[in-house]
Amino acid sequence: MAETIWVARLKISRAMAHKISTEHGLQAVEVRDAVQCVRGLRFLWDDDPQRGRRAIVETVIRGHSVAIVLYPTNEPLWEIPTTSEVPIAYHEELLKTRGKG
Numbered sequence: 001m002a003e004t005i006w007v008a009r010l011k012i013s014r015a016m017a018h019k020i021s022t023e024h025g026l027q028a029v030e031v032r033d034a035v036q037c038v039r040g041l042r043f044l045w046d047d048d049p050q051r052g053r054r055a056i057v058e059t060v061i062r063g064h065s066v067a068i069v070l071y072p073t074n075e076p077l078w079e080i081p082t083t084s085e086v087p088i089a090y091h092e093e094l095l096k097t098r099g100k101g
Helices: 014-024 028-035 088-098
Strands: 010-012 042-048 052-061 064-072 078-080
Touching: 010 014, 010 028, 014 028, 028 052, 028 064
Parallel strands: 010 078
Antiparallel strands: 042 052, 052 064, 064 078
């Protein structure tokens, strides 16, 4: 059985919402709508030596493929951190080489 991920609630800080808007031209609500309570998300697990285990979710927003990096919290929710930024090409390569998602 394929591994799945379920994001019941997504916490996006004000700082990250600002960054998403200014650097990527997206609204936090668009990111939330793309992953929160969505079945069948394409993703892979990535163990970053400095930031720990995270889920890299590939989805489409406004017709464009985007990668959303999610970190687990101590609460039953996932968070987009304020300091993480990894280019989509890196994530696409991870999805291809690891065969997950």
